Amino acid sequence: MRVLIADDEKDMVKILDAYFKKEGFETILAYDGECALELLSSNKVDLAILDWMMPQINGIEVCKYIKENSDTKVLMLTAKVQNEDEIEALSCGADEYIKKPFDPRILIIRAKKLLDFSEGVRFKDLEINLKSKKVYKNDEHLNLTKIEFELLVCLMRNKGIILSREKLLDLVWGIDYEGDYRTVDTHVRRLRSKVGDEIIKTYRGLGYSLEED
Structure with a gap:
């Protein structure tokens, strides 16, 4: 952080x-x-x-x-x-x-x-270590990139809130980032392939959210 x-x-x-x-x-x-x-x-x-x-x-x-x-x-x-x-x-x-x-x-x-800084934050079968910047799924280490880790933490800290692609670009990439919104979609897709498809929910036309069942 x-x-x-x-x-x-x-x-x-x-x-x-x-x-x-x-x-x-x-x-x-x-x-x-x-x-x-x-x-x-x-x-x-x-x-x-x-x-x-x-x-x-x-x-x-x-x-x-x-x-x-x-x-x-x-x-x-x-x-x-x-x-x-x-x-x-x-x-x-x-x-x-x-x-x-x-x-x-x-x-x-x-x-x-x-x-809300602690060494270990749990969500479903994920454990996110904010200090070491490591993520584990069922105790198995996931090899996330820096952006993937920050994207997951951003969704975690806004759990239950739908974040638009524009908002995610500002929060994760920075407000001066000039890339395409599709960058968010690409990284969410890669993140899902590592943490599980069910972790991040898509709201068509609105954005993404990390939600409890």
């Missing part, structure tokens, strides 16, 4: 980068709001950790952009201490709010809760 860490305090970014990598996350780093937006436009991000008072573009504006264009979770960091500031951050769409200074271990725990 990929985390964007955006803060103009370079020491803070360095510390959080080390903590998240230790927990098995992939990280991308930014030191101002403008750079954060550029990275978001070219990378699929599961969680954005944003400092409120970044130069160029502040964290609140970046948060608004994220919520208008994706389902990425947002955790806001700030040295502000007034309740009104917390209300403003949550009102703009932030999923979590942490005041500085804080213990990085607490931030990691809250981040994992936001992402």
